[in-house]
Amino acid sequence: MDSPTAKLIQILRDRVDLLVSDGNYDEAIHAATAAVEKAQQALSPDLESIEEFVATLELRGELYRSLGRYEEAREDYKQALEQLENRPDRLLQVARISAAQGAVHDALGHPERASELWEQALKLFDENNPPALLDVALMANNLAYLKKAAGDVDAAESYFLRALEIFHQELGADHEETATVSNNLGALYQSAGYHEQAREMHMMALEARRKQFGEDHPDTAQSHNNLALALLETGDKSWARRHFEKSLHAFELLGDEFLEDLEAVASNYCEFLRGEGETVLADRLEGQVRGKAGV
Numbered sequence: 001m002d003s004p005t006a007k008l009i010q011i012l013r014d015r016v017d018l019l020v021s022d023g024n025y026d027e028a029i030h031a032a033t034a035a036v037e038k039a040q041q042a043l044s045p046d047l048e049s050i051e052e053f054v055a056t057l058e059l060r061g062e063l064y065r066s067l068g069r070y071e072e073a074r075e076d077y078k079q080a081l082e083q084l085e086n087r088p089d090r091l092l093q094v095a096r097i098s099a100a101q102g103a104v105h106d107a108l109g110h111p112e113r114a115s116e117l118w119e120q121a122l123k124l125f126d127e128n129n130p131p132a133l134l135d136v137a138l139m140a141n142n143l144a145y146l147k148k149a150a151g152d153v154d155a156a157e158s159y160f161l162r163a164l165e166i167f168h169q170e171l172g173a174d175h176e177e178t179a180t181v182s183n184n185l186g187a188l189y190q191s192a193g194y195h196e197q198a199r200e201m202h203m204m205a206l207e208a209r210r211k212q213f214g215e216d217h218p219d220t221a222q223s224h225n226n227l228a229l230a231l232l233e234t235g236d237k238s239w240a241r242r243h244f245e246k247s248l249h250a251f252e253l254l255g256d257e258f259l260e261d262l263e264a265v266a267s268n269y270c271e272f273l274r275g276e277g278e279t280v281l282a283d284r285l286e287g288q289v290r291g292k293a294g295v
Helices: 003-021 025-041 047-066 070-083 088-107 111-127 133-149 153-171 176-192 195-213 218-233 237-254 256-275 279-293
Strands: none
Touching: 003 025, 003 047, 025 047, 047 070, 047 088, 070 088, 088 111, 088 133, 111 133, 133 153, 133 176, 153 176, 176 195, 176 218, 195 218, 218 237, 218 256, 237 256, 256 279
């Protein structure tokens, strides 16, 4: 690719970044399309021209995906992967685009195709030298969600455990990503009836989130609720009560943006209270939450 053409494409790509930072996504799409067209005009068997074309397709694909224009994103990613076929020297790029393409198919409601692409991405990230472990963990977490939705508890657990192992090893026990996977694994165990294991996972997630974010954070508040539900299943009612109340308090402080979360926690807590014969308290709490919701 000649230098003036390469320079123009770079100018257009820089312009896309600037427009996105300014929130001007419509014009950013036009700039990205101009970059794709210019790179396509210069396309030849030369590897540099192929890589430039792929880079512009990936850039526009990311824009389309961020705007929810999934069909258009899918076409850009598909074309980019076709250009990189049989290119072991671009392994990480193929893995990255496969991962993005999987996210597009997931958003479009194509779980089987999403699973195929994420498995391919995981394999490629793992084969890199050295392995791209954090990307492997992200793909494993995504695949676990799909397996859980399909009712395959064993496969979901296997993927969640791999993600948890990597995040724990690479980022530490108290990192946000480690806490997220602990929470996800806890939810899997809870739905499968493994309540002691669910309790421990939710406890780990809560401990990490407290250290990372403090008490008055939505993730911490959610972990209090999740742990409370697990504690009920293991017979720790008084402890569950305290965690329900901590969750409610945090979501109340967080304001209207988290009203739906507040209502969900209140519903869980009221169900518990009525089961304990505390109907008056449950009715009062429901009334307070309805008042906040303007009902």
